[in-house]
Amino acid sequence: MIRFLTAGESHGKGLTVIVEGFPSNIKIENEYINYHLSRRQMGYGRGGRMKIETDAAEINGGIRFQKTLGSPISMFIQNRDWVNWEEKMTEHKPKDKTEKITIPRPGHADLVGISKYNFSDIRNSIERSSARETAARVAACSIARSFLDNFGIKVGSFVENIGGIYPKKNFADELFLNNVEDDLDAWEIAKQADESSVRVLDKDQETKIINKIKKAKKQGDTLGGTMIAFATSVPLGLGSFIHYDTKLDAAIAHSMMSINAVKGVEIGTGFHSANIFGSESHDEIVYENNNFSRKTNRAGGIEGGISTGLPIIVRVAMKPIATLMSPIETVDLSSFKSIQARRERSDFVAVPACAVIAESMLAWTLADFFLKKFGGDSLEETIDNYKTYTKKLNNRIKKNFKK
Numbered sequence: 001m002i003r004f005l006t007a008g009e010s011h012g013k014g015l016t017v018i019v020e021g022f023p024s025n026i027k028i029e030n031e032y033i034n035y036h037l038s039r040r041q042m043g044y045g046r047g048g049r050m051k052i053e054t055d056a057a058e059i060n061g062g063i064r065f066q067k068t069l070g071s072p073i074s075m076f077i078q079n080r081d082w083v084n085w086e087e088k089m090t091e092h093k094p095k096d097k098t099e100k101i102t103i104p105r106p107g108h109a110d111l112v113g114i115s116k117y118n119f120s121d122i123r124n125s126i127e128r129s130s131a132r133e134t135a136a137r138v139a140a141c142s143i144a145r146s147f148l149d150n151f152g153i154k155v156g157s158f159v160e161n162i163g164g165i166y167p168k169k170n171f172a173d174e175l176f177l178n179n180v181e182d183d184l185d186a187w188e189i190a191k192q193a194d195e196s197s198v199r200v201l202d203k204d205q206e207t208k209i210i211n212k213i214k215k216a217k218k219q220g221d222t223l224g225g226t227m228i229a230f231a232t233s234v235p236l237g238l239g240s241f242i243h244y245d246t247k248l249d250a251a252i253a254h255s256m257m258s259i260n261a262v263k264g265v266e267i268g269t270g271f272h273s274a275n276i277f278g279s280e281s282h283d284e285i286v287y288e289n290n291n292f293s294r295k296t297n298r299a300g301g302i303e304g305g306i307s308t309g310l311p312i313i314v315r316v317a318m319k320p321i322a323t324l325m326s327p328i329e330t331v332d333l334s335s336f337k338s339i340q341a342r343r344e345r346s347d348f349v350a351v352p353a354c355a356v357i358a359e360s361m362l363a364w365t366l367a368d369f370f371l372k373k374f375g376g377d378s379l380e381e382t383i384d385n386y387k388t389y390t391k392k393l394n395n396r397i398k399k400n401f402k403k
Ligand code: EPS
Pocket: 010, 047, 048, 049, 050, 081, 129, 130, 131, 132, 133, 134, 135, 321, 322, 323, 345, 346, 347, 350
């Protein structure tokens, strides 16, 4: 239903994104997009680049008087750093000979990139594989968030651990074990996380994490971590069990794995449930206040590829950034001899930023499945379709199963 396409290199002029497929009349505020772009730039442990950039989306099409027109939305995010790279990144014939990068970093896309695309300079791999591209994604996903807002669907995230440092209280477990849909607002929790410089919900943990990041920096090393991205007030019925590509959980896993440096995704208590009995793993069904629900939400809001109506909960694991200031061993492609990997300006930790990106991609996937189900050329039409469906949902079950 919806799609987006990004273009642009990390040190080129900027990033372009075209978003397509949203109905007309969704309210879009430029400040809202820029606000989420600024959230992506946050986090203790980021490198020098974030001091240079103040990401802002220039809207070049698809929106009039703060409302979507139903046409493709085009946005541009300028790279302020471009002024320092004009010569090295020009689309024209270079004036001077540019120095080639010949030493690939283990864990980055350097070696696979030059091999696959037949490049003679690793710079060509670095540019598009950089996580800079995620700025364009966050802009695109802000449109999805604005759309979901009309249905009370909220997305949020928080960092669970960085470098193996977890909070005393297990916030994730609390989400899985309590059926707290009624009073849970994902965005409220995300705002709490935003108050922490590493986007955690526990002050003690924050201090310990900052100390560990300081240690990593001092050692010229980097750290990864895990984060929880989740959504509340998602209606029952997004996704289906019909095909591999109609399952909501599969699409969410795809979205998350597409984020730079992400190496693991878990829906609900995924990996833990592999170690316990079925009776300890599934969520008992209850009928309360004219509604079906579950006593717990270990399934993370999805059963059989379909949203259950409970919060969608996703755990995402990010590996440590591949660029190390105290590098590990690699091979120089100009000599085929062993050497230490090249240093390149980078982040020491980008888990807080990754959480904002994960939250954004979750919004995108939910908006996609929402529109697949409810359709509509205008927002008003989508709202009508949504209301008719949700109003009749439980009555249909009652009617169908009446003896
Ligand atoms: C990023 C921009 C990059 C890095 C980081 C994310 O800028 P630069 O390469 O100029 O320092 O800070 O990218 C990576 C860590 C990576 O491995 O590609 C951004 O805008 O988020």
